[in-house]
Amino acid sequence: MRLWKRIALLTAWVGVLDSIYLTILKLSNNKSLCIQGVGDCWSVNTSIYSEIFGIPIAILGLGAYGFILMLLWAERRSRLVHQYADFILFGVTLIGIIYSTYLTYLEIAVIKAICPFCVVSAVAMLILFIYSVKRLFEPSGDES
Numbered sequence: 001m002r003l004w005k006r007i008a009l010l011t012a013w014v015g016v017l018d019s020i021y022l023t024i025l026k027l028s029n030n031k032s033l034c035i036q037g038v039g040d041c042w043s044v045n046t047s048i049y050s051e052i053f054g055i056p057i058a059i060l061g062l063g064a065y066g067f068i069l070m071l072l073w074a075e076r077r078s079r080l081v082h083q084y085a086d087f088i089l090f091g092v093t094l095i096g097i098i099y100s101t102y103l104t105y106l107e108i109a110v111i112k113a114i115c116p117f118c119v120v121s122a123v124a125m126l127i128l129f130i131y132s133v134k135r136l137f138e139p140s141g142d143e144s
Contacts, residue, residue: 008131009072015065015124022058022117026050040113049106057103061121064096068128086135093129100125 025033026045034041044050050057068089075085100122107114 004131004134005072008128009069011124011127011131012065012069012072015121015128016062016069018117018120018124019058019062019065022121023056023062025117026056026058035116039116039119041115041117043113044107044111044115044118047106047111049103049111064092065124068092086132089128090132090136093125093132096125097129 021033022045025041029046031042034045052060071081071085071089071092074081076082081088103118104122107118
């Protein structure tokens with residue numbers, strides 16, 4: 001399980017960095033930040049679906065990945081957090097994977113463009129979701 005925990009921590013950091021990049025791209029409105037010839041991050045990041053109530057989706061992703069990192073860090077330091085960490089992690093990643101699936105659907109079916117950085121985020125959330133399910137079914141005690 002320790003390997004999985006390391007993978008989860010690394011994946012959450014990738015999610016944080018990816019979300020920061022997407023937030024900078026969204027807030028700067030600088031098309032040159034998109035990698036040319038690889039997908040169409042510009043169309044996705046400027047679509048009406050890239051915000052909720054004026055808040056860029058990338059900031060929500062940053063919050064989710066940051067929360068996951070804090071949870072994984074705090075569970076070793078707080079008995080209360082440790083007691084509920086499996087369920088909290090599952091809940092956060094379940095919401096994340098459902099929302100990532102919805103956004104991927106929008107990219108493919110509605111916007112008709114794929115943002116490679118959004119795909120990175122979706123894959124990162126999938127890995128974290130798999131880790132959370134694994135933790136629910138294979139509790140590892142203090143090794144997690």
